[in-house]
Amino acid sequence: MGRRSRVEFRTVVLPWNGMAVVSRGVRDGLPVFGWRGRPGAVPAGLYTRRQLRAKGLQPGTADPDALLVFRHRVPARTEEVCELWREEIAVPVRAMTPGMWRAHQAAMRARRFCQAHQGYVDHVVRGPRRLCSACFFADANESVGRAA
Numbered sequence: 001m002g003r004r005s006r007v008e009f010r011t012v013v014l015p016w017n018g019m020a021v022v023s024r025g026v027r028d029g030l031p032v033f034g035w036r037g038r039p040g041a042v043p044a045g046l047y048t049r050r051q052l053r054a055k056g057l058q059p060g061t062a063d064p065d066a067l068l069v070f071r072h073r074v075p076a077r078t079e080e081v082c083e084l085w086r087e088e089i090a091v092p093v094r095a096m097t098p099g100m101w102r103a104h105q106a107a108m109r110a111r112r113f114c115q116a117h118q119g120y121v122d123h124v125v126r127g128p129r130r131l132c133s134a135c136f137f138a139d140a141n142e143s144v145g146r147a148a
């Protein structure tokens with residue numbers, strides 16, 4: 001065969017609702033589906049993590065219930081495997097608590113500390129040496145001056 005392997009359509013019974021659906025095989029004990037609108041497409045009620053997030057939900061279990069497998073045209077990434085979760089057992093995304101916001105603000109403050117002039121600036125510092133814009137360009141001009 002060529003690069004494109006043959007898809008084995010197989011009927012699987014979904015354990016959570018007992019429905020028999022056409023899948024594109026089984027991988028790691030999970031049914032494999034393809035794009036919606038194609039043979040062996042994802043049945044209703046299954047979503048990726050991002051699709052659940054767009055609805056304000058997150059997976060209710062650690063392990064996915066099915067897989068979405070599709071191919072890319074880009075040669076380096078020929079196959080993509082996505083985990084699918086059931087919407088019916090998904091839970092709402094947890095709201096940020098005051099402690100979570102404090103941790104976030106502390107992390108962002110650390111990203112605004114310039115290592116050269118040892119002070120906070122109004123933007124995120126750059127590079128492995130963590131310099132603010134003023135120090136970064138001063139440093140770059142200085143190294144250009146040295147090189148010349």
Ligand SMILES: [Zn+2]
Nearest residue numbers: 114117132135
């Ligand atoms: Zn600086």
